[in-house]
Structure formats: structure tokens, C-alpha cells
Amino acid sequence: MFKQVDLGESLKQHFGFDTFKGNQETIIRNLLDGNDTFVLMPTGGGKSLCYQLPALIMPGTAIIISPLIALMKNQVDAMRNFSEEDGVAHFLNSSLTKSAIVQVKEDVLAGKTKLLYVAPESLTKDENIAFLKQITISFYAVDEAHCISEWGHDFRPEYRRIRPIISEIGEAPVIALTATATPKVQHDIQKNLGMLNAKVFKSSFNRSNLYYEVRPKTDATKEIIKIIKANTGKSAIIYCLSRKKVEELAEMLVVNGIKAVPYHAGMDASSRAANQDKFLMEQVDVVVATIAFGMGIDKPDVRLVIHYDIPKSLEGYYQETGRAGRDGGEGRCITFYSYKDIVKLEKFMQGKPLAEQEIGKQLLLETVGYAETSVCRRKVLLHYFGEKFEMENCECCDNCMHPKEQFDGQEAIQKVLKVVNEVKEKFKSDHIIHILCGTLNNATKSYKHDELSLFGCGDEEDDKYWNAVVRQSLVEGFLSKDIENYGLLKLTDKGLQYMQKPYTVMLTKDHDFDNDDDEAPVGGTAALDNALFNMLKELRKQMAKKKELPPFVIFQDPSLEAMATYYPVSLEELQNIPGVGAGKAKRFGKEFVDLIKKHVEVNEIDRPMDMVVKSVANKSKNKIAIIQGIDRKVLLNDIAESKGLSMDELLKEIESIVYSGTRVNIDYHIDEVMDPEHRDEIFYFFKEEAETDDIQAALEELGENEYSEEEVRMVRIKFISEVGN
Structure with a gap:
């Protein structure tokens, strides 16, 4: 019936395009022929057109089931721009007033509306089912179909009820569309929508213009400011997992002169919409967002997508990075990774049903694998989505640009x-690795796998090593993961052949992010300017002599190292150095910044951008409460208890306060818990004998049997506070 339609002419007439992208035309033909259709097309590939054009051509109204109200509005506005008739597209959801709903229904019944967007929650309402039974439906389109699958990154229970509702309203062809689906998710969607016989159209997931990079999460905020400032004027999206972090990071960017706005579900709808519009209209360059942002946002020239926190799944990661470079231009995707974030995400899952926890855990393991691997990131990502990347080096990811040393993995793979x-x-990979490493635990014992001849056959290497071997065996196609029982390792035909006739396969060890601290202080880095460091030490020595103070009272070594790395040239910048607060900068800082300024000018040094990073005032409620408690002469153990801190943690907080230049008086507590003679001996040691403020060195000198670490730390606080501040 529709074979006579000139699709090229319709495309030009309705949308003004001369040609279709990829396999859009074949997809549309399949739908026009009345067939169920499954479309797997990466973000920016032109999914929407696959249902918009047939909806305009076919008689009746197409029902577009879509998950987000903001996305529907976006799509409806776009469709109205292409048509002279405003009624051509409508949405039906909870945001409409009663009179607006009446108008929508009138337009639909009058045959004006070709596309009706509904949220799955609206579709299931009895009055809407009754209404839709009255009209001719051309087809149903399920957009963002990964929401159907519990294996997807956005599980929505209402999506699981779509098939029975469709059957109740009236049969018509179904087109399901998604930008991210592993073979497992695809199967789950088709099964749930009752369209296992649908024709599947799968576009390549390879976005060749995107550069992928994973960095250790060390000083991530400063790193991000540096990246954004090096790309001034370019559009960027930064993803964080918590609303609190979104607010904090957006504030930090603004303080540092970057045009940025936050976006998360906790904001009221009008603020969210206003911030989204500012980004689209380029009044701001950066949006800091939770994953609530970006679905269906058609901004083609996003140049940077930064993940401050690693996402919960590779589907989420792929979809979010897919918002970069949709126009085919530059798109850099930088992720900050620390295993601590994974532990946090696992904690969030506690309390959910066990099946859901198990799924979430498996998805997290895939994300960890992606972050830690040293293999081409494109290859790993495409393998996850069931696609093979043939090239050895994509030349567009950190692992390919800076390859790690390889080793012959033949024996390990076998x-x-x-x-x-x-x-x-x-069994899943973790159990296989426990057998290889010879790990005795409940699982290996209960299955009697500790009695296998192979138990412990790989104990010369650790679990990280074997994780890398298992992952690369999957990418090489020697193993596969069972789709139905997610995570069970299966041997492929290629793997069976390899066992018979092994050959050299080069493998790489994973990156080691274990030692990376979440927001570690700067200093001690490779960029340390040794000449300046020695000059600063000399200045500190002279100043100490003049003021008759031990040098460490003025600034500690880590502070000098940071100065010799970041070159602060004003007292304001000096306060961003670890261990330097406003008081200390004011008291000792001028000579140091003058020396640094002169050194920078004489040697024509380009200062790293990070140093210009201004910090938002420290709002640590703990620090304020501790100072107030000390002012009221509350005993330290009572302060610790009231704040839920151990004594060690409380002393660390107080040390951080006094080392930054704030004076506190804890004499009342020391007098209560210490012998005056002991106190005076420790004080005298720090004033006259100590070369450093190291506690261990002090204990060795004073005698560990006579003095406790806690006593030495308390007197050191008293000493630094009185003498240094």
C-alpha cells in the first residue's frame, strides 16, 4: 500500500533533508509494510525520524510511548516546527491541565494529530485506554526501549506493562527504539513486547569521532576546572551521581569564572527548564548534572562529556558519552575513576530485592572492567554491545595513545x-578467579572446588591479573557470557579450538587505580620544580632562625612541594595550598609568594592553570562545631562522642585546623588528662630539639613506653597553635 510512496520526496517535503542517514529508509519501509521493527541506533544516529516520517505518511495516529516529560515537549515542539498545523503532534501526560487534555483529545478525534506522545504511566490509565480505543492507530513506537529491561540502566516497572495495554487498546505494528542495548537487553525487550519475530536493525555502535579516557580520581575538581579552562567557549556536560555533588561542583566552576549551571531532579521544574535552555541557547558553557539530564537533548556540538563519578553501568556510560560530538565533530569523553566509588554504589544497592542487587552488581563489574582495562577502550565498549572492532589500535582512546607493555598470555588464557x-x-568470573588463585572461601569449599587438580594453578598472580586475562579472553572471543544467566562464563567454539591448538596472544595488565585517593592533596608530583623547592626550604630555614621557630611550624614539606608544583603568586592563591589557611598565609606567606613570583618571571614559567582554582569557603560543620566546643572548654572525648568521631579522627580534624593557621587552646583538656611534667617535656622537645614534626620520630626520641601517641599529638597541637599561629 505504501510501496508507491516516494520516501525521498516525503523526507524533503516534511523535514527538508535530501538523504536518509544509515538504514533509516529500510527501517521506515519495514514499518510501512506493517511489520514489527526493532531499532538499535546510537545517540545522534537519527532514531526519531524512523517513527516521525511514517507517522506523517500513514493514516491514523501513531502512539509514541516515551519516558520523559521534558523529552516529549522537546519532540512535540520540533514536530510543530516542521508542520503548519500545531495539532500535528501532542503529548498526553500529568503536566497538562484539564482544559489542555480536552484540546488534545479534540485534535486527535478530528484526525489532525499524527503523533501522540504518552508516558507509560499515562498509557495505563483507564480513561486513556478508553479514549485510545476510539481512534485509528497507525502503529506504536516505544522510545528509549531499554527502560523495559531490568538489565538496562533505567529499569521502569510501568514499561513492563506496555504489551498487555497495547493488546487491550488494539493491535498495530510496534517499533521499539533504543540507543543502548547489549544482546541480553535486546532479548529482554523483544520478549517483553511480544516481538521476538521483529526485524532487527542494528547500526554500528562505533562513534569514531569520540575520544575515550579514564583518569585516576585524584584532585578531580581541580582537574576538571583545568580541562574546562583549556577548552574555553566549548559546550560541556559533567555528570555526577549525587545532587549534592552537582550543586558543589557547579558552585566551584562559577567561583572560578566558568559559566556553569546545575541540573538535577531535586530542583523545581522551572529552574531545571531554565538551566536547560541556558545551555541550549549557549548562555552557559557547562551543565553539571545527574543522569536526569540529557535524554533527547539535541545539542549537536557538545565537545566534552566528563564523568566526575563512574556510572552504574556501561549502557549508562555509553548513552551519556554519546551526547558528545553528535555533529561528527570533536567529542572528548573523560571519566574519573576510583574503586571507592564502586564500593559506594554497592552500598546504595543494599536493601533492594536480591535479584536486583545481583543484576546491579554484574553491571558494576562490567564498568570496573572497562575503567581498569589497558585494552583499546573502543574494542571493549563495542564488544559489550555485541559488536567486533577489528582494528588493533583505534588511535582515539587513552589506552591506544599510551599503550601499556604487553606479555604473552598463551599459558594464562589456557x-x-x-x-x-x-x-x-x-560459574561466573569471580568464582573462576578464586579457583585460579587458590582462594579458600564458602563457595570454593561447598562446591568442593578446592579439591580440583587446577585449584591454585594460578596462585603466582593476584586476582587483578586474572581479571584482566578473563576480560581479554572475552574480548578475543574465547569465552562468552550466557545471555539468560548473566555472567556465567561459557567456552566458545574458538575457545575450544584454542585449548587444542594454542598460539601466542598478547595481553596487557590492567591499570592499577587502587592507590588513588579520592581528592588527594597536591604535592609530591612529577611536576615538582626541585630548584624552587630548595629555594623555598632555604627561605623557611632563614625565617625560622629569625623568628626562633622550628621550620616545620612555618610550613610543612608537603606544603612547600605543592608551592613548587603550582607556583602560587598571591596570598589568595597560597590559601589553596594544602596546609595553608588564611591565618598562615597572612603571617608567613608574603616572602614565599614574592620568591615564587620572581622565580616564575626570571625563568619564564607557564604556571599550571590549576593554581588559579579558587575554593568555595570551607563549610565543614564539624570544624566549626569543634572550634566552638574547644572555646566552651568541652573535653575532647565528649566533643568526639557528640560528633560520632573516634579520638584519632578528632585529633586529625584539630591538627588540620591548627596547621592551616587557626589558633585553638586545648590546655584545659591537657591539664585534665596529662601530667604537667610530661606536657612540658614534650613541648620542650618540639621547641628545642625536633627537626621535624613527625610523631613517630618524637616517640622514638622521648621513649614510647613513657609517652602515648595521643599525648604527643595533643602537645604538638598546643605547640603549633601557640608558637606558629
């Missing part, structure tokens, strides 16, 4: 395959 075979392909 060990992995043999263990998988030995346990009848019924």
Missing part, C-alpha cells in the same frame, strides 16, 4: 579456559 571447562561452564 589456564582460564581449562578451569571454565572443569566446572562445566556453570
Whole structure:
């Protein structure tokens, strides 16, 4: 019936385009022929057109089931721009007033409306089902179809009820569309929508213009400011997992002269919409957002997508990074990774149903694998979505640009395959690795796998090493993961052949992010200017002599190292150095910044951008409460208890306060818990004998049997506070 339609002419007439992208035309033809259609097309590939054009051509109204109100409004506005008739597209959801709903229904019944967008929650309402039964439906389109799958990154229970509702309203072809789906998710969607026989159109997931990079999460905020400032005027999206972090980071960017706005579900709808519009209209360059932002936002020239926190799944990661470079231009995707974030995400899952926890855990493991791997990131990402990337080096990810040393993995791969075979392909990778490492735990004991001849056959290496081997065996196609029982390792035909006839396969060890601190202080980095560091030490020595103080009272070594790395040239910048507060900068800082300024000018040094980072005033409620408690002469153990801190944690907080230049008086507590003679001896040691403020060195000198660490720390606080501040 529609074969006579000239699709090229319709495309030009309705949308003004001369040609279709990718396989858009074949997809549209399949739908026009009345067939169920499954479309897997990356962000920016032109999914929407696959249902918009047929909706305009076919008689009746197309029902577009879409998850986000903001996205519907965006799409409806876009469709109205292409048509002279405003009624051509409408949405039906909870944001409409009663009179607006009446208008929508009138337009639909009058045959004016070709596309009716509904949220899955609206679709299931009895009055809407009754209304939709009265009209001719051309087809149903399920957009963002990954929401159907519990394996997707955005599980929505209402999406699981779509099929029965469609059957109740009236049968018509179904087109399901998504930008991210692993083979497992695809199967889950098709099964749930009752469209296992649908024709599947799968576009390549390879976005060749995107550059992927994972960095250790060390001083991430400063790093981000540096990246944004090096790309002034370019549009960027920064993703954080918590609303609190979104607010904090947006504030930090603004303080540092970057045009940025926050976006998260906790904001009221009008603020969210206003911030989204500012970004689209380029009144701001950066949006800091939770994943609530970006679905269906058609801004083609986003140049940077930064993940401050690693996402919960690779689907989420792929979809979010996919918002970069949609116009085919530059798109840099930088992720900050620390394993601590994974531990946090696992904690969030506690309390959910066990099945959901298990799924979430498996998805997290895939994300960890992606972050830690040293293999081409494009290859790993495409393999996850069931696509093979043939090139050895994509030349557009950090691992390919800076390859790690490789080793012959033949023997290691064979060990992995043999263990998988030995346990009848019924276990996940962590259990296989426990067998290889010879780990005695409940699982290996209860299955009697500690009695296998292969148990401990790889104990010369750790679990990180074996994780890398298993992951690369999957990418090489020697192993696969069972779609139905997610995570069970299976041998492929290629793997079975490899066991018979092994050959050299080069593998790389994973990155080691274990030692990376979340927001570690700067200093001690490779960029340390040794000449300046020695000059600063000399200045400190002279000043100490003049003021008759031990040098460490003025500034500690880590502070000098940071100065010799970041070159602060004003007292304001000096306060961003670890261990330097306003008081200390005021008291000792002028000579130091003068020296640094002169050194920078004489040697024509380009200062790193990070140094210009201004910090938002420290709002630590703990610090304020501790100072107030000390002012009221509350005993330290009572302050610790009231704040839920251990004594060690409380002393660390007080040390941080006094080392930054704030004076506190804890004499009342020391007098209560210490012998005056002990106190005076420790004080005298720090004033006259100590070369450093190191506690261990002090204990060795004073005698560990006579003095406790806690006593020495308390007197050191008293000493620094009285003499240095």
C-alpha cells in the first residue's frame, strides 16, 4: 500500500533533508509494510525520524510511548516546527491541565494529530485506554526501549506493562527504539513486547569521532576546572551521581569564572527548564548534572562529556558519552575513576530485592572492567554491545595513545579456559578467579572446588591479573557470557579450538587505580620544580632562625612541594595550598609568594592553570562545631562522642585546623588528662630539639613506653597553635 510512496520526496517535503542517514529508509519501509521493527541506533544516529516520517505518511495516529516529560515537549515542539498545523503532534501526560487534555483529545478525534506522545504511566490509565480505543492507530513506537529491561540502566516497572495495554487498546505494528542495548537487553525487550519475530536493525555502535579516557580520581575538581579552562567557549556536560555533588561542583566552576549551571531532579521544574535552555541557547558553557539530564537533548556540538563519578553501568556510560560530538565533530569523553566509588554504589544497592542487587552488581563489574582495562577502550565498549572492532589500535582512546607493555598470555588464557571447562561452564568470573588463585572461601569449599587438580594453578598472580586475562579472553572471543544467566562464563567454539591448538596472544595488565585517593592533596608530583623547592626550604630555614621557630611550624614539606608544583603568586592563591589557611598565609606567606613570583618571571614559567582554582569557603560543620566546643572548654572525648568521631579522627580534624593557621587552646583538656611534667617535656622537645614534626620520630626520641601517641599529638597541637599561629 505504501510501496508507491516516494520516501525521498516525503523526507524533503516534511523535514527538508535530501538523504536518509544509515538504514533509516529500510527501517521506515519495514514499518510501512506493517511489520514489527526493532531499532538499535546510537545517540545522534537519527532514531526519531524512523517513527516521525511514517507517522506523517500513514493514516491514523501513531502512539509514541516515551519516558520523559521534558523529552516529549522537546519532540512535540520540533514536530510543530516542521508542520503548519500545531495539532500535528501532542503529548498526553500529568503536566497538562484539564482544559489542555480536552484540546488534545479534540485534535486527535478530528484526525489532525499524527503523533501522540504518552508516558507509560499515562498509557495505563483507564480513561486513556478508553479514549485510545476510539481512534485509528497507525502503529506504536516505544522510545528509549531499554527502560523495559531490568538489565538496562533505567529499569521502569510501568514499561513492563506496555504489551498487555497495547493488546487491550488494539493491535498495530510496534517499533521499539533504543540507543543502548547489549544482546541480553535486546532479548529482554523483544520478549517483553511480544516481538521476538521483529526485524532487527542494528547500526554500528562505533562513534569514531569520540575520544575515550579514564583518569585516576585524584584532585578531580581541580582537574576538571583545568580541562574546562583549556577548552574555553566549548559546550560541556559533567555528570555526577549525587545532587549534592552537582550543586558543589557547579558552585566551584562559577567561583572560578566558568559559566556553569546545575541540573538535577531535586530542583523545581522551572529552574531545571531554565538551566536547560541556558545551555541550549549557549548562555552557559557547562551543565553539571545527574543522569536526569540529557535524554533527547539535541545539542549537536557538545565537545566534552566528563564523568566526575563512574556510572552504574556501561549502557549508562555509553548513552551519556554519546551526547558528545553528535555533529561528527570533536567529542572528548573523560571519566574519573576510583574503586571507592564502586564500593559506594554497592552500598546504595543494599536493601533492594536480591535479584536486583545481583543484576546491579554484574553491571558494576562490567564498568570496573572497562575503567581498569589497558585494552583499546573502543574494542571493549563495542564488544559489550555485541559488536567486533577489528582494528588493533583505534588511535582515539587513552589506552591506544599510551599503550601499556604487553606479555604473552598463551599459558594464562589456557589456564582460564581449562578451569571454565572443569566446572562445566556453570560459574561466573569471580568464582573462576578464586579457583585460579587458590582462594579458600564458602563457595570454593561447598562446591568442593578446592579439591580440583587446577585449584591454585594460578596462585603466582593476584586476582587483578586474572581479571584482566578473563576480560581479554572475552574480548578475543574465547569465552562468552550466557545471555539468560548473566555472567556465567561459557567456552566458545574458538575457545575450544584454542585449548587444542594454542598460539601466542598478547595481553596487557590492567591499570592499577587502587592507590588513588579520592581528592588527594597536591604535592609530591612529577611536576615538582626541585630548584624552587630548595629555594623555598632555604627561605623557611632563614625565617625560622629569625623568628626562633622550628621550620616545620612555618610550613610543612608537603606544603612547600605543592608551592613548587603550582607556583602560587598571591596570598589568595597560597590559601589553596594544602596546609595553608588564611591565618598562615597572612603571617608567613608574603616572602614565599614574592620568591615564587620572581622565580616564575626570571625563568619564564607557564604556571599550571590549576593554581588559579579558587575554593568555595570551607563549610565543614564539624570544624566549626569543634572550634566552638574547644572555646566552651568541652573535653575532647565528649566533643568526639557528640560528633560520632573516634579520638584519632578528632585529633586529625584539630591538627588540620591548627596547621592551616587557626589558633585553638586545648590546655584545659591537657591539664585534665596529662601530667604537667610530661606536657612540658614534650613541648620542650618540639621547641628545642625536633627537626621535624613527625610523631613517630618524637616517640622514638622521648621513649614510647613513657609517652602515648595521643599525648604527643595533643602537645604538638598546643605547640603549633601557640608558637606558629
